[in-house]
Amino acid sequence: MKKSWFIFLFALLLVGVSAEFLRAKVYIDIRSPSFRKFPIAITPFKSPLTPNEDMKLGERVTDILSNDLSISGFFALIDPKSFGESIVKPPPGVSPLPAEQRPAGTLPDFGEFRSWANIGAEALVMGEIAYKDRSLTMEARLYDVVQRELIIGKRYIGEITDLSRMAHRFADEIVFALTGEQGFFQTKIVFVSKATGNKEIYVMDFDGRNVNQITRHQSICLSPRFSPDGTKVAFTSYKSGNPDIYIKNLPNGEERPISQYPGLNISPAWSPDSQRLALTLSKDGNPEIYIVNQDGSGLLRLTDNPAIDVSPAWSPDGKKIAFVSNRQGNPQIYIMDADGKNVQRLTFEGNYNTHPAWSPRGDRIAFDSAIGGGRNICTIHRDGSDFRILTANLGRCEMPSWSPDGRNLVFSSNRDGGPHIFLIDAEGTRIKKLTFQRGGDIYPNWSPRFKEK
Amino acid sequence: MLKKSSVWLVVLISIMSIAFIATGCAKKQVVKEEAAAKPVVEAKKEEPKPTPAAPAPRVEAAPPAPTPRVEAAPPAPTPPAPAPRVEAAPPAPTPRVEAAPPAPTPEPIDLVSLRIQFAFDDYSLSTKSKENLEKLAAWMSKNSREKIQIEGHTCDIGTNEYNLALGERRANSAKKYLEALGVGSARVSTISYGEERPLVPNKEEAERSKNRRDEFVKTR
Numbered sequence: 001m002k003k004s005w006f007i008f009l010f011a012l013l014l015v016g017v018s019a020e021f022l023r024a025k026v027y028i029d030i031r032s033p034s035f036r037k038f039p040i041a042i043t044p045f046k047s048p049l050t051p052n053e054d055m056k057l058g059e060r061v062t063d064i065l066s067n068d069l070s071i072s073g074f075f076a077l078i079d080p081k082s083f084g085e086s087i088v089k090p091p092p093g094v095s096p097l098p099a100e101q102r103p104a105g106t107l108p109d110f111g112e113f114r115s116w117a118n119i120g121a122e123a124l125v126m127g128e129i130a131y132k133d134r135s136l137t138m139e140a141r142l143y144d145v146v147q148r149e150l151i152i153g154k155r156y157i158g159e160i161t162d163l164s165r166m167a168h169r170f171a172d173e174i175v176f177a178l179t180g181e182q183g184f185f186q187t188k189i190v191f192v193s194k195a196t197g198n199k200e201i202y203v204m205d206f207d208g209r210n211v212n213q214i215t216r217h218q219s220i221c222l223s224p225r226f227s228p229d230g231t232k233v234a235f236t237s238y239k240s241g242n243p244d245i246y247i248k249n250l251p252n253g254e255e256r257p258i259s260q261y262p263g264l265n266i267s268p269a270w271s272p273d274s275q276r277l278a279l280t281l282s283k284d285g286n287p288e289i290y291i292v293n294q295d296g297s298g299l300l301r302l303t304d305n306p307a308i309d310v311s312p313a314w315s316p317d318g319k320k321i322a323f324v325s326n327r328q329g330n331p332q333i334y335i336m337d338a339d340g341k342n343v344q345r346l347t348f349e350g351n352y353n354t355h356p357a358w359s360p361r362g363d364r365i366a367f368d369s370a371i372g373g374g375r376n377i378c379t380i381h382r383d384g385s386d387f388r389i390l391t392a393n394l395g396r397c398e399m400p401s402w403s404p405d406g407r408n409l410v411f412s413s414n415r416d417g418g419p420h421i422f423l424i425d426a427e428g429t430r431i432k433k434l435t436f437q438r439g440g441d442i443y444p445n446w447s448p449r450f451k452e453k
Numbered sequence: 454m455l456k457k458s459s460v461w462l463v464v465l466i467s468i469m470s471i472a473f474i475a476t477g478c479a480k481k482q483v484v485k486e487e488a489a490a491k492p493v494v495e496a497k498k499e500e501p502k503p504t505p506a507a508p509a510p511r512v513e514a515a516p517p518a519p520t521p522r523v524e525a526a527p528p529a530p531t532p533p534a535p536a537p538r539v540e541a542a543p544p545a546p547t548p549r550v551e552a553a554p555p556a557p558t559p560e561p562i563d564l565v566s567l568r569i570q571f572a573f574d575d576y577s578l579s580t581k582s583k584e585n586l587e588k589l590a591a592w593m594s595k596n597s598r599e600k601i602q603i604e605g606h607t608c609d610i611g612t613n614e615y616n617l618a619l620g621e622r623r624a625n626s627a628k629k630y631l632e633a634l635g636v637g638s639a640r641v642s643t644i645s646y647g648e649e650r651p652l653v654p655n656k657e658e659a660e661r662s663k664n665r666r667d668e669f670v671k672t673r
Contacts, residue, residue: 199649220649222613242644243617264621264645267614280618282645286625287618310618324615330574331615352574354612368612375611398612443613 027123027144027178028074037076038178041083041121042066045140047129057129057160061138061167065125067207068171068185071432073407073425074178082119113148121145123178127170131160138166142174152177164209184404188447190214190224190233191412191421194439201235201248206403206446208421208434214248215255223267226447227274232294234258234268234277245279247294258296269312269321270294271338278302278312278321289323291338302340313356313365314338315382322346322356322365333367335382346384353378355399359406364426366400366409377411379426390428397422401445410434410444562592564601564669569627571665573610576622578630582667586627589669590634603627604668605645606652608661613647620645627667642672 028038042065045058069075116124127140141153152173156166168185175183187206192199193213201215201224215221217239224235233248245259245268259265263282270277275294280287289303289312303309307327314321322335330351336343347353352370359365362382369378372389375396380387391397395415402409407426412419421435421444435441567589569582578586593599605624607616624643632638648655651664 220646222617222649263643264617266617280614282618282621282625287621308615308618308622311612311614326574331611352611354615 026180030074030179030181038074038122039076039078039120040069040123040125040174041078041116041119041145042069042080042125043083044080045127045129045138047131057131057136057163060163061127061129061140064164064167064207064209065171065174068168068183069174071207071408071423071430072171072175072183072185073430074175078119078121084115084119113143113145116145123151123174125174129163134159136160136163136166138163138170140170142177164205168205168207181405182449184408184449187404187449188226189401189410189421189434190226190445190447191435191441192221192224192443193435193437193441195437195441197439201233202441203233203250204435206423208436211435211437214250214253223443225268225270225445227270227294228272228448229274230448230450232274234270236266236268245277258294259292267311269314271314272316272318278314278323280310280312289321289340302336303343304340311355313358315358316360316362320358320382322358324354324356333365333380335365346382347380347387348384349387357400357402357409358382359402359426360404361406364406366402368398368400368411377409377424377428388428390424390426391431392428394422394431395419399443403446404449410446412442412444560592560596562589564589564671567669569667570662571623571667573608573662573665574619575665576619576626578626582627583630586630587634590631590636593631593636593640600640600642600672602642602644602670602672604650604670605643605647606650606664606666606668607648608664609648609651609655610661611648613649617645617647620647623665623667 029035042062045061047056047058066077070077122145124143124145125140126143127138130137136158138156139154140156142151143149144151154170154173156162156169158166165186171185172183175181175185184206188203189206190201190203193202195202196213198218199220199222200213200217201221202211202213204211214233215235215237217237220238222236222243224233226233231250233250235246235248236243237246238244239246240257240260242260242262243264243266244257245265246255246257248255258277259268259279259281261281261283264287265279265281267280268277269279271291276291277294278289278291281290282288284301286306287308287310288301288305289309291300291302292298302321303323303325305325305327307325308331309323309325309327311324312321313323319338320335321338322333324331325334326332327334328345331354332345333347333353333356334343335346346365347367347369350369350371353367355368357366359379364379364381366377366379368375369389371378372392375398376389376391376394377397377400378387378389390409391411391413395413396419397411397413397415400409400411408423409426410421410423413422415422416433418435419440419442420433420437421441423432423434424430567585569578569585571577571582589601593601603624605620605622607619607623609616611619621643624645628638628641628643631641648664651660652666653660653663655661655664
């Protein structure tokens with residue numbers, strides 16, 4: 001008996017080791033110059049036990065997954081129209097819940113895989129939803145069609161309101177399993193909307209779903225920015241009659257003013273360690289950049305120039321701050337050390353460049369510019385080289401903010417009224433509208449990845 | 454015997470699976486089935502996560518958002534901040550009390566007509582603007598109890614944050630000029646609204662130029 005237990009343990013160990021090997025396999029080398037989009041088929045999730053057909057739980061999951069994977073830019077989604085009837089049928093052995101009643105990780109037979117390979121799929125996503133006793137269960141699997149094997153299988157259990165989270169989570173799993181990179185599908189975007197008639201702060205999922213209003217100041221709220229630890233939002237509000245800076249603690253909803261000097265208290269920007277904020281104050285006579293601790297103490301002035309200095313943005317290593325200044329005649333992006341020394345002009349193209357955002361990778365800075373007519377989102381290398389215009393003929397595009405992986409940006413554009421919030425990849429090839437509210441949505445700011453506990 | 458052979462079998466399978474891991478072959482399935490089975494277990498551990506774990510959903514749950522737009526509408530009859538200031542105007546009549554010189558009391562003034570305009574991305578005062586400020590300064594010196602706030606505004610070109618700074622500079626330009634004309638700085642406050650409170654919708658250049666302005670509002 002002892003011996004057999006030992007062997008069992010040994011076998012388990014092997015499984016563990018091989019699982020590590022599997023993790024290490026990268027299906028899509030997204031850094032390779034010969035990178036091509038990975039063809040993947042996402043089958044409609046089944047929700048056989050849904051009590052209410054209107055909920056269309058399976059459809060919603062399929063939508064979210066497809067949208068996430070398509071936004072990532074790594075995948076070519078195979079058109080469901082090409083699936084054909086036989087293909088959509090659950091492969092033999094893939095039974096609806098409960099899974100306890102079938103062999104763990106049951107695989108479709110080889111014949112099924114061949115039909116998926118025939119329509120060009122290299123990976124396949126399948127799954128089911130069940131809703132019972134107020135408990136929502138989602139099972140999802142990712143298969144390697146070429147190797148005919150299961151890559152990941154997950155079961156998520158929660159409440160019905162967790163549905164989109166489960167879907168985003170599995171999308172993150174897919175991206176990580178196939179590329180080795182962290183996805184960003186569970187992130188949020190904070191923004192300003194005038195949907196109520198007043199400019200208030202809202203938070204939504206990165207894909208535009210689950211919009212929630214988080215301020216009710218009935219005044220003007222501007223410039224919301226997520227702390228890099230994801231727990232707070234700093235913003236400007238005219239609530240007390242003057243533009244002051246507030247911090248809202250997201251877990252408990254508490255809100256406190258941290259900067260209420262006479263004149264402007266605007267454009268808060270978190271330091272990478274979430275401990276300090278760079279901001280713009282005009283208390284000394286003209287808009288200058290200062291640093292303050294997040295409790296409002298330790299005010300330190302960085303710039304000293306008779307011109308406008310505004311809109312600071314930290315480099316991810318915390319050593320530099322980009323900002324806007326019109327000290328040479330019109331607004332341009334400048335970079336200085338985080339102590340205010342070594343100010344250098346970054347942008348020379350165009351006569352109106354504002355709203356810098358430093359890429360999480362540290363290499364590039366995005367901003368909005370009058371270059372190219374109207375306003376456009378541009379990026380430039382931090383050394384001033386490799387200037388790129390991402391948007392063209394998309395209306396007035398302003399206020400860029402990077403995704404946590406530095407591969408995408410959100411910004412506001414009035415291309416179809418609005419303005420609304422749009423997402424674009426860092427190469428400027430794919431664009432997607434995220435918000436549809438009335439009244440106008442501006443100032444998008446992308447959250448960090450939230451830490452799983 | 455039976456036991457022994459089964460032992461060998463397991464070892465054999467294990468070795469084979471190691472061999473295949475490197476090449477990635479069908480045998481992996483055996484392994485992965487386990488891996489697939491595991492996540493199910495893991496996932497159970499994850500169960501609580503969807504609710505308590507991620508800070509994000511909580512967040513949204515906290516500021517209860519169920520009927521935001523509806524709620525917000527009723528209590529906010531009008532734009533909150535600036536409106537009260539306008540109402541503050543009437544109290545002026547008080548100066549009447551002291552004045553021995555009877556007539557030059559709270560002279561009415563049309564502050565709207567004194568509004569001053571600016572060029573794009575500029576906060577310097579034109580000749581016309583200076584004339585208006587001189588009229589305003591004269592009125593303020595005659596009505597020494599009056600206080601005003603200068604509101605700096607911009608058109609919608611450019612980004613809000615820069616425009617807030619620009620509006621501040623516009624308000625300050627006017628304030629400095631009034632001070633140079635002898636108006637005490639305590640009687641003049643400033644606020645910038647950037648592009649947040651346009652006079653007219655920013656449709657064409659004609660409208661935009663109207664929005665690049667300073668407005669004067671009586672305060673207490």
